[in-house]
Amino acid sequence: MEPDTKRIWSRAGVRVSVGKLIVESLGVDEANVTAQAALVSDLGAESIDFLDLSFKCQQTFGVDLPMRLIQERRIEWRDLSVLARVLEARYRVAVPADELRMVSPATVGAVLEHMAAKHEITRVAGDEREVVGALVTRMLADLASTPLDLSGLSVDQFTDYLEKNLHSPEAVEVVMSRLTVRAITEYVVRQLAAAGRLAPGA
Amino acid sequence: MTGRSVVLTGRGVVSPLGVGIDQHWEALCAGRSAVSRRDRLAALGLPASRGAEVAPEAIQPHLARLPRKQQKLWNRATLLAMLAGALAMEDAALSPGAGDPQRFGVLLGVNMLAWDLGSMLEYLAAAESPDAPCVLDMARASGFCMRSINPLDFSLKTLPNLIAGHLAIANDAQGFCRAVTEGHVGGARAVGDAVRLIAEGDLDVALCGGADDQLEELFFATHWGGGVIAGDDGRAGLVPGEGSGLLVLEEAEHALARGARVHGEIVGFASAAGDGDLGGGDHPERLTERLTRVVDSVLEQARTAPDLVSLHGDGIAAHDRAEGAALARTLGAVAPSAPRLRLKEAHADLGAAASPVELLACASALRYATLPPAVSARSTSTTPVFRSALVLAIGLFGECSALMMRS
Numbered sequence: 001m002e003p004d005t006k007r008i009w010s011r012a013g014v015r016v017s018v019g020k021l022i023v024e025s026l027g028v029d030e031a032n033v034t035a036q037a038a039l040v041s042d043l044g045a046e047s048i049d050f051l052d053l054s055f056k057c058q059q060t061f062g063v064d065l066p067m068r069l070i071q072e073r074r075i076e077w078r079d080l081s082v083l084a085r086v087l088e089a090r091y092r093v094a095v096p097a098d099e100l101r102m103v104s105p106a107t108v109g110a111v112l113e114h115m116a117a118k119h120e121i122t123r124v125a126g127d128e129r130e131v132v133g134a135l136v137t138r139m140l141a142d143l144a145s146t147p148l149d150l151s152g153l154s155v156d157q158f159t160d161y162l163e164k165n166l167h168s169p170e171a172v173e174v175v176m177s178r179l180t181v182r183a184i185t186e187y188v189v190r191q192l193a194a195a196g197r198l199a200p201g202a
Numbered sequence: 203m204t205g206r207s208v209v210l211t212g213r214g215v216v217s218p219l220g221v222g223i224d225q226h227w228e229a230l231c232a233g234r235s236a237v238s239r240r241d242r243l244a245a246l247g248l249p250a251s252r253g254a255e256v257a258p259e260a261i262q263p264h265l266a267r268l269p270r271k272q273q274k275l276w277n278r279a280t281l282l283a284m285l286a287g288a289l290a291m292e293d294a295a296l297s298p299g300a301g302d303p304q305r306f307g308v309l310l311g312v313n314m315l316a317w318d319l320g321s322m323l324e325y326l327a328a329a330e331s332p333d334a335p336c337v338l339d340m341a342r343a344s345g346f347c348m349r350s351i352n353p354l355d356f357s358l359k360t361l362p363n364l365i366a367g368h369l370a371i372a373n374d375a376q377g378f379c380r381a382v383t384e385g386h387v388g389g390a391r392a393v394g395d396a397v398r399l400i401a402e403g404d405l406d407v408a409l410c411g412g413a414d415d416q417l418e419e420l421f422f423a424t425h426w427g428g429g430v431i432a433g434d435d436g437r438a439g440l441v442p443g444e445g446s447g448l449l450v451l452e453e454a455e456h457a458l459a460r461g462a463r464v465h466g467e468i469v470g471f472a473s474a475a476g477d478g479d480l481g482g483g484d485h486p487e488r489l490t491e492r493l494t495r496v497v498d499s500v501l502e503q504a505r506t507a508p509d510l511v512s513l514h515g516d517g518i519a520a521h522d523r524a525e526g527a528a529l530a531r532t533l534g535a536v537a538p539s540a541p542r543l544r545l546k547e548a549h550a551d552l553g554a555a556a557s558p559v560e561l562l563a564c565a566s567a568l569r570y571a572t573l574p575p576a577v578s579a580r581s582t583s584t585t586p587v588f589r590s591a592l593v594l595a596i597g598l599f600g601e602c603s604a605l606m607m608r609s
Contacts, residue, residue, distance in 0.1 A: 002350055027271030044271070048354070052274070055352045 005062035009192050010199045017060055018185045025053045035182040041173070047071070057184075063191040065184065070146050074175075077139060078167060083111070086134045091121045106166040108132050132159045147187035148178040203469055203503045205401030210607070211462040212294025212450025213562050214286035214411075218254035218443050218549045221264055222289060226559070227566040229548070230574035236549050237441055239434075246419055248426050250433045253417050254443035254550035256282060264288075269372070277316050277359040278444065280368055282555070283413035286446035287369045290409060294450035294462060298374035300407040301460070307378025307405045309396045310366040310448075311388025311412030311554035317360050319419035325351070365413055369448075377405050382554075386516070387473065388412055389447065390557035390595040390603035394471030396451050406456045411449050414553030416442035430481050430598055432517055440516040443550030447558030465565050466607045469590070470500035476600030482520035489520065489600050493528035496604045500592065504606040507536035508592035510567060512560045514602075515544040516551045521596045540592075543567075544577045557595040561605055564591035568609035 019033045026043050039045040045053075050067040057065040076082050081097040088094050095115065103114045109128050115121045136158040140150060153174070161168040192198045215222060218236030219229035229236075236254040244251035261281070265273075267288040268281075276284065291297075300306040328350070329343035330336070347356075358364060363381035370379040378399065382392045389412025396410035416422065422442060425431050432439035457464055474492040482489040501507065511533070514525055533540060545560045546552075552559055567573055568588045588609070595603040 025274070027269075027274065048275070049271070052352065052354045055354070058349070059352075 003058050003062045004060065006197075008197050008199050009061065011189055014061070014188050014192065015185050018181065018188060021053060021056045021060060022181060022184075025049050025056060033181055035180065035185075037181050038177045039179050039181070039184075040176045057188065061188050061192060062195075063188050065187070066146055070143070070148065070175075070179070073139070073142050073146070074172060076142075080166065082138055082142070083108075083135055083166065086131060086138055087111075087115065090131065090134065091115065091119075093119045093121060095119060108135070108163065108166065111166075129159065129163070132163050136162060143175065147184050148175065149180055149183035149186065150178055153178065203397070203401055203471070205398075206403065207454035207467055208397045208400045208451050209454045209457050209467045210449055210465045210565060211452045211457050212290040212292075212296065212409075212448075213465060213565060214288070214290030214293065214446070214448040215559055215562050216256055216261075216282045216286045216289070217445040217447070217552065217559050218256050221256070221260045221285065223293065223562060223566065225260075226549075227563060227570075227574075230545070230563060230577065231572070233574070233576035234548065235576075236443070237547075240417065242417060242419070243422055246423055248423065249435060250422075250426055250431050250437075252432060252434065252441050253422075254441065255417060256444055261285065272368070272372075275354060275358050276368065277365075278415040278418070279312065279316065279362075279413045279446070280359075280365045282415070282444060282446040283310065283365050283369055283448065284372060286411065286413065286448040287373060287409055290411075290448040290450050291373060294452070296407070296450060298372070300373070300375070300450075302406065303374045303376040305377050305406040306373075306375045307380075307396070307399065307408050308366050308370040308373070308375045309378070309380050309382060309392040309399075309408055309410040310369060311382045311384065311390070311392040311414075311558070312362040312365050313383065313385060313388065313414045313416070313554045314362060314421060315360050316362070316415060316418050317420060319423075321351075321355070322420070369409060373409055375409060378408070384554075384601060385597040385599070386514075386551070386553055386556060387595040387597040387601050387603040388554035389559075390593065390605055391473055393449060393451070393468070393558055393561065393605060394473060394603060397468045397471050400451055400453050406453045408451045409448055410451055411447045411558030412552075412554035412556070413446035414555045415444045416551070416553045417444050428480055428598070430518055438517055438519045440518055440551040441546070443552045445549070445552040445555045445559055447552070447555050447560075447562050449558060449562065466568060466609050468605060469506070469608045470503035470606035471604070472496045472499035472503070473603035474601065476597055476602070479600050480598055481518050482524055482596070482600055485600075486520050486524055489524040489596070489602070490527045490531075492600065493524055493594070493596065493602045494531050496602050497528055497532040497592070497594070500604045500606045501532065501536070504590065504608070506590055506608070507533065508540055508590045508606060509537070509588045510543065510564060510573070510591040511537075511540050512543045512545060512564050512591060512593040514594045514596040515546050516596065517546070525594060525596065541573055541578050543573065545574075547577050548574070557593055557603065557605065561591075561593045561607060564593060564607060567591065568607070
């Protein structure tokens with residue numbers, strides 16, 4: 001079957017179809033597929049399910065669901081390459097992510113100590129919070145183009161997690177909890193609208 | 203056999219005659235046949251349409267035993283195997299891991315790549331060069347694959363070895379996981395290899411047997427082309443079926459220690475590679491010799507003659523002749539009147555699942571000291587006591603195996 005790239009969709013039609021795809025892909029009861037249900041924590045989605053869901057979205061709507069992008073972003077945070085870019089922009093010192101990963105404990109405070117000792121950066125009061133804030137802003141910007149509902153997610157909330165631990169599992173959990181049925185529906189609607197395939201007034 | 207004793211403690215049968223060891227056995231004893239004209243096969247337009255399917259209504263009540271979401275990852279043979287595996291583990295009263303996951307393994311006879319014929323035809327049409335008919339255009343083929351084939355449907359459902367992996371994951375068998383792709387002897391070989399691994403101390407428990415789906419159109423059409431499928435006009439050959447037979451085999455002391463119910467002991471196994479002679483018609487004497495050697499070896503290991511023989515009996519003329527000749531040589535003097543079962547007449551040829559399913563039917567025969575009349579070639583009165591059964595398997599290219607079980 002070739003992907004359908006012609007059909008004009010209504011918002012309600014998208015909502016119903018996304019629901020059906022999720023029921024099929026995740027083997028869950030329709031009643032559990034509510035708008036706010038999170039795919040991973042509420043509906044038990046695993047990486048292989050995203051492969052299936054992405055394919056089905058492509059076939060049904062002709063819209064690519066960039067699930068791989070979310071995975072790639074997660075890897076970039078975990079391997080600290082995003083942090084390396086933030087530090088380079090702030091201090092004009094290029095430190096490889098591998099080196100940052102060797103710093104223990106994995107906190108921005110310890111990383112800045114390391115940078116001061118090895119790369120002669122000058123520390124100032126409050127720099128730790130500022131770096132974490134810049135890191136969070138960058139991470140959220142990276143996720144803006146994915147099917148995550150980031151509304152109401154404050155930089156401060158995230159900063160709290162990452163200040164304690166750069167690999168904070170809570171931070172990842174918060175991000176993944178924003179992968180909801182509604183977020184996927186809205187993502188598909190936005191893509192269809194951009195392609196001129198959303199019915200007027202829908 | 204040498205080494206530790208290996209006993210049967212779990213029995214899982216998913217056959218065209220029924221789902222469950224007792225359902226299968228009762229249907230055999232009632233003289234039922236599951237072979238009929240299959241619309242799916244008839245639709246291929248070949249002068250052959252008979253087969254045996256595991257009825258959807260027999261499977262439906264058991265689906266709740268299996269994880270719902272995982273089912274989308276399975277092809278037909280995987281579904282049948284997962285069901286037989288669940289039944290065998292339940293019968294053995296074992297939970298996932300079988301006590302020690304590192305000492306628990308899976309060995310499964312499987313068959314060939316399963317690619318849905320409709321999907322394949324769609325692919326071929328989309329991949330054909332617009333300029334040169336019947337020539338594959340790789341750019342078009344790749345484009346179609348990337349856009350239109352769900353990776354779950356293609357890669358995961360076509361690879362035959364994944365079935366063993368699914369079984370091992372679901373049952374937490376971390377000690378060993380192997381798919382044995384040896385066609386129609388794969389199931390016997392998987393059981394035999396499991397016996398050896400347990401006997402030699404590598405494993406304590408194995409979930410082993412076979413699963414197959416020979417009603418796949420590609421299997422049917424290619425094997426019809428190979429001349430081994432029975433025709434509707436009486437052309438001799440095998441009648442294909444689908445199913446799975448899984449055994450929980452266990453080291454005897456291990457079974458005793460946990461108070462498991464024992465349904466028999468595997469006391470002999472041998473096998474021989476084939477010579478590539480499809481259907482055995484070109485060199486029948488070679489096949490007879492190999493089968494003779496295999497049966498002799500099993501008799502020597504078991505140190506007893508069988509009270510009962512389950513023939514391979516797939517309907518391929520050269521196989522039937524070789525089997526008869528080999529049995530005359532090996533059992534002619536020691537067990538001339540042992541009843542011979544032709545179980546495939548009732549449930550068709552279950553391919554890689556055949557020997558395990560037939561071995562489990564023999565376990566029932568030994569247990570109930572009775573024979574299913576419709577498929578028994580000799581009178582039961584000559585052998586009133588059944589203590590041991592010999593199960594034979596012959597592959598399409600002359601490979602063969604034999605297993606001996608004692609009650």
